[in-house]
């Protein structure tokens with residue numbers, strides 16, 4: 239009769255058998271110099287650099303939290319860099335991650351252009367770069383692994399379509415643009431213009447950057463109200479600028495949401511609160527909860543698994559008619 243072997247003996251035998259098999263097959267058993275991808279399946283043990291734009295809006299803070307929480311959940315060591323809205327800081331951060339030999343880089347690029355040299359350096363170092371939220375303009379798309387983002391053109395178009403219905407196709411619009419050169423600023427402008435094109439009485443009477451910040455939105459609106467007293471609509475490329483614009487409108491003695499229609503993009507909690515208070519009319523959702531998708535992509539890139547070049551995150555439109563019902567469900 240055969241007695242079962244104790245666990246330690248079984249483990250030893252299995253280990254010896256595997257090592258022997260590996261040697262016979264002509265390959266080395268796993269060791270400290272085994273490539274990261276082989277040792278770190280499932281993300282655990284990976285070191286990932288995250289080059290973030292900054293903290294200009296509540297949307298951005300929610301995106302940072304989503305990536306940090308997901309890294310923690312998966313046992314990934316996250317190296318975080320806040321570029322304070324400056325591309326040169328972001329390029330330095332990416333170079334720093336390359337020098338440290340991280341396993342992968344997650345990049346939310348401040349602007350669209352000027353990325354080729356540093357992305358080429360990452361590629362040469364065999365470090366995959368996963369783009370989140372904003373895209374880049376590069377000739378060679380193999381310079382990044384994938385992009386996970388919303389369709390910003392569609393968001394601008396959805397805001398315009400909602401507005402055309404609301405105003406009956408007649409409006410004097412102040413547009414608050416995002417950061418110059420940033421993908422959401424370029425695309426949300428384009429989408430909005432496309433959306434109002436068939437309505438000749440929808441007119442953009444002024445368009446300026448508020449840099450995606452609440453202060454920027456307030457200051458630009460204050461200045462523009464002095465020269466455009468006949469404004470009937472504020473279209474802001476994000477909720478934070480819209481909230482700043484609401485303050486400026488109130489200080490100028492106007493009733494935002496009634497005298498002046500305010501429409502924006504992001505769908506942050508503050509926007510829902512402003513809609514419930516009757517001060518914001520509509521927001522188009524743009525999800526910042528990209529952590530899980532970003533790390534799925536990192537893991538696929540490390541495992542050499544094929545993936546789509548772009549994953550589009552779906553968005554929805556909310557206005558005052560659904561705001562109160564939706565507010566308790568908002569996660570950011």
Ligand code: AHR
Pocket residue numbers: 294295296297298371372422450475476477478503504524
């Ligand atoms: O890239 C996404 C945009 O950037 C968000 O709409 C905005 O709030 C952020 O700062």
